Amino acid sequence: MSAFTAIAWRELRRAWSSGGLVFPVAFFLLVAILFPFAIGPDGKLLARVGGGVIWAAALLAALLPVERLVAPDQEAGVLDQYAVRGITDAMVAAAKMAGHWLGFAPPLLAATVVAAALLNLSGDQLGQLLVALAIGTPGLAALGVATAALVAGLRGAGALAGLVMLPFAVPLLIFGAGSIDGQASALKLLGAVSLLLVAGCPFVAGAAIRMGRS
């Protein structure tokens, strides 16, 4: 087993065992449930805003686990042990992103099916939403790990994480929510943004981890 797989697998295992997956998904569903209550039983209106609501909920849910992605490992000296073994920080960050995505995205996609029913979305819309989320969540996971590395060890890291992460997630939100009306160009742009984040965030996170060491 390569170091990358081992680290990603450890992330996935730790996320499952600490209940770190149940909370974001429960939170996601709760946000989706709140909207029908707040807006009222207007099926058409719900269906029109539903896609955007689900994307916003997914964004907020992605923010929840940020605090446990990097800071505990930094405190426990796990990141130092990786570095002593010659595993680069960027590689550790990339593996963490993969593990985080594997643990976070599939349950979120499953919960989306439930949320779509609550928001009166049609089968077509649900299908497009799932495709868009599948494309966008790797970007969200990458952004989450990069944010976690940036705020690790700071006071009030949780609140700061939201301020750092949400602005960068706006393009994902725009193109993700835009693609629900079946605009192929929005889906392509969503893919582009997600790819950019996945490619760039490991290096940002790696640099942040390195800075946090001194």
Added chain:
Amino acid sequence: MSAAARLTLTDLACFRGGRMLFTGVSLALGPGEAALVTGPNGAGKSSLIRMVAGLLAPAAGQVACEGARALMAENAALDPERALADALGYWARLDGRGEAVGAALAAVGLTDLAPVPVRLLSTGQRRRAALARVVASGAPVWLLDEPANGLDIASVAVLEALIAAHRQAGGIALVATHLPLALTDVKTLELGS
């Protein structure tokens, strides 16, 4: 295992928190050699170990190390919710030596605790577990930061014996400690003097 193991520090300087902790630290260790880093609290012992481990950039000077390094730092870096053998196995597999865990646990006298979750271990047992990871790694260069902290007298003797055996096999040990350790034929490096 480590005919080529070599550790050379040239004119190392450490700048932390707005002040110079030490300057001009030089040391050369070949196969089978060991050095004790001593000095009062805050003299930069841990910083020196972290520098040699490559975790901290020196303010001046160079660290040259041939052979893999194994670090025993202040934190155990073992997942608290996992059984001791599994937590150690994770690191041993990263080192490509998954089979070495059993022997390493036996070497530090923790075989009986292998199935116990790491969070239930005492301070001293956790230190011994961290030592077991160093033993299991098979790395020729050992960097031990306060390895005797929290250990009882019998465990300190085990630690001394393990370092001696490691040197016998051609390994290098750099040990930062404020507690007396009985190591034979050892170089000393006193910081903050």
